[in-house]
Amino acid sequence: MFSIGQLSQASGVKVPTIRYYEEIGLLACDGRSAGNQRRYTAAGRDRLRFIAHGRALGLSLDAIRALLDLSDRERAPCRQAHAIAESHLADIRDRIARLQRLEQELERITNACDHDGAPCRLLEALADHGQCASAH
Amino acid sequence: MFSIGQLSQASGVKVPTIRYYEEIGLLACDGRSAGNQRRYTAAGRDRLRFIAHGRALGLSLDAIRALLDLSDRERAPCRQAHAIAESHLADIRDRIARLQRLEQELERITNACDHDGAPCRLLEALADHGQCASAH
DNA sequence: CCTTGAACCTCTAGTCACTAGAGAGATTAA
DNA sequence: TTAATCTCTCTAGTGACTAGAGGTTCAAGG
CATH class of the missing domain: 1.10.1660.10 (Multidrug-efflux Transporter Regulator; Chain: A; Domain 2)
Incomplete structure (x- = not known):
């Protein structure tokens, strides 16, 4: 114990x-x-x-609870377990895609100001969603 | 109004x-x-x-509050605004990298079972961190 | 057997960024 | 004036923990 x-x-x-x-x-x-x-x-x-x-x-924790329930019932039901794992995989891929779009927008926004003495445009760029190339 | x-x-x-x-x-x-x-x-x-x-x-919201405080003070201070945006960008890149590692592991795990009548290995694969190729 | 110090117990409250709902009052258009 | 919609404050709940108070139990050394 x-x-x-x-x-x-x-x-x-x-x-x-x-x-x-x-x-x-x-x-x-x-x-x-x-x-x-x-x-x-x-x-x-x-x-x-x-x-x-x-x-x-x-x-x-809910997904984990579902998987534990499945494995508690004698023979592991293949189909449902796969469904849970694959739905999570789809979710991860979706999150990756959205984060990559954010990455691009933030790169664009931080590049909006070139640091060379001109007034900083970063806050402006952050303020203006209309400037964004893609949805987020 | x-x-x-x-x-x-x-x-x-x-x-x-x-x-x-x-x-x-x-x-x-x-x-x-x-x-x-x-x-x-x-x-x-x-x-x-x-x-x-x-x-x-x-x-x-804390990062946004910091940016708003910056822009409330007369001339937008370029350096600090960039620091906030760039630290967030680094964070996003880090999250993307970690999610991509997860994606690979989950792909491997869901492929551990081939659905052809043999007992499902998915739950086993999920249970065993030792099988994972990379840290997560 | 006794002492000490680490580990353990329960309970409450806080985190982040909201969301839901109750019950009452304000505004607006017909 | 009336009805419909909007708005008000307040409390409590979400997920997945984390922190702390104040008290109890355990295991090892003497």
Whole structure:
């Protein structure tokens, strides 16, 4: 059995975060010590690692909860798991595309002023959405 | 003078959000009607547009506040404005790079299962950070 | 067995940038 | 005047934590 601190070490998830996951029903502990401290089994540790990895991959706790529910039911249902992962992948690609458009606009805006003594045009450029080449 | 609803129309910012900006000291109204409703001048509208555009570019409200403070002081100080914009640009580039690494890992993970009747390996792949090619 | 210090407990409140809703009052057009 | 729409303040909720107060339990050394 692991203490919450050991679980934290083993997963890289901070102690208050583990308690938070319990509070929202994502990760129950596997019992308590005589003095009311949380105790976990290896299964709990693995579940937390799954959660941590999902978070590192950018999944929401809701998506992770759905995946955990799937794997709790005997044979892992391939189709739904893929649907969740692929919808997240689509979301990431969308975010990348939007960030790249922002990058271009901000480059354009910071280049609007050439630093050579003329009044700075950066704030003007920031103010004026009409100057932007693409939507954002 | 504009009502809050007109300002909302002119800027694309929702009415409660405008009140929220006032609450945090980002945008004061330019007076009140006899019946205590907020009234704004064209300057207020422009300030809100600046905020809205900054938000659309992904700037935090704190960064926007700093830029507004700069432009409130007579001549726009070029150096500081650039510093803010460029630090944000660096942040965006960093986020793009991280999202691209995530994209690759998720692609690899979703390809771990080929759907052809064998047990699904997706959940396994998601569980095991050790399989990942790069950090995330 | 006793002490010490680290780890643990619960609870409340704060973060960011809003969003939702209740219940009351103001404005505007017909 | 009346009806419809807008606006007011206030409270509370979102996601995913983080911080802190004030108290209790555990494990190791003596």
